[in-house]
Amino acid sequence: MPRIGTIRPTRPADIEVRDLGKRYGRAGSGIFAMDDVDLTVPAGEFVCVVGASGCGKSTLLRILAGFEPATKGTVTVAGEAVSKPDPERGVVFQDYGLFPWLSVSENIAYGPRQARLPRDVVRERTTRFLEAVGLTRFAAKFPHELSGGMQQRVAIARVLANDPSVMLMDEPFGALDALTRSSLQAELSKIHRETGTTVVFVTHSIEEAVFLADRVVVMAGGASHGVPGHIREIVPIGLGADRDVTSPEFNELKRHISALVHQGVEVAA
Ligand SMILES: Nc1ncnc2c1ncn2[C@@H]1O[C@H](COP(=O)(O)OP(=O)(O)O)[C@@H](O)[C@H]1O
Ligand SMILES: [Mg+2]
Incomplete structure (x- = not known):
């Protein structure tokens, strides 16, 4: 059932990380870049x-x-x-990763369209998240016409439009003044x-x-x-x-x- 009219996900997710380790490169070579990571996020x-x-x-x-x-x-x-x-699981990085050939509103609508949500739901979500990040007036602009801060707002709205249960963000504001x-x-x-x-x-x-x-x-x-x-x-x-x-x-x-x-x-x- 698509959710309309609320931006509260029905199911925000918990995250459980148990004894996590990562070694880059061939098995048996090198030390672990990261190890023994345990974390519970309600x-x-x-x-x-x-x-x-x-x-x-x-x-x-x-x-x-x-x-x-x-x-x-x-x-x-x-x-x-x-x-x-x-x-x-929506992901936002420092470099906004927008589709340069799509307008702001098309970037935000992309995920819901991929998910084949009904057209009115796509429209409603796009409008709602454009508003949530204060970019309603810029809906028809393309990424290169926006400042870095505005592009990052679009990136956040684009992720939110998928109604994610988890948002993962890696230094998303690192490049901004x-x-x-x-x-x-x-x-x-x-x-x-x-x-x-x-x-x-x-x-x-x-x-x-x-x-x-x-x-x-x-x-x-x-x-x-x-x-x-x-x-x-x-x-x-x-x-x-x-x-x-x-x-x-x-x-x-x-x-x-x-x-x-x-x-x-x-x-x-
Ligand atoms: N793709 C990769 N291949 C090999 N080593 C990597 C790779 N990505 C990260 N590392 C190494 O893993 C360690 C942790 O890196 P990273 O997770 O990027 O740290 P941070 O984000 O805290 O700066 C570093 O020593 C880095 O050089
Ligand atoms: Mg890093």
């Missing part, structure tokens, strides 16, 4: 993943997305093993509250993580440290909506997470 939670470059954040996300097989361990989403990409970035953070936070979708969001920015997340997963290690990337600590944020980035609580969390991220990271001479 349905509807917003989790941010932070950690120094090379600790396996993108590897984890690509395995969750089904783009990359794990070497060991399991990932299930809503109880089902992940083995390949699926529109139920600070002002655009903070306005997209606020929008994403609002969209998350409205949709209830489970989100796993990788970022370099500790401030971004504390602003967005219910919990922050701090990863460490990686090839340059001689140990596989792994989870160092999971920090519950415990702040409500409308977070004040200047509050003492916010800054104490930033300080704590920053210390965890930088612990054992030597500055190259």
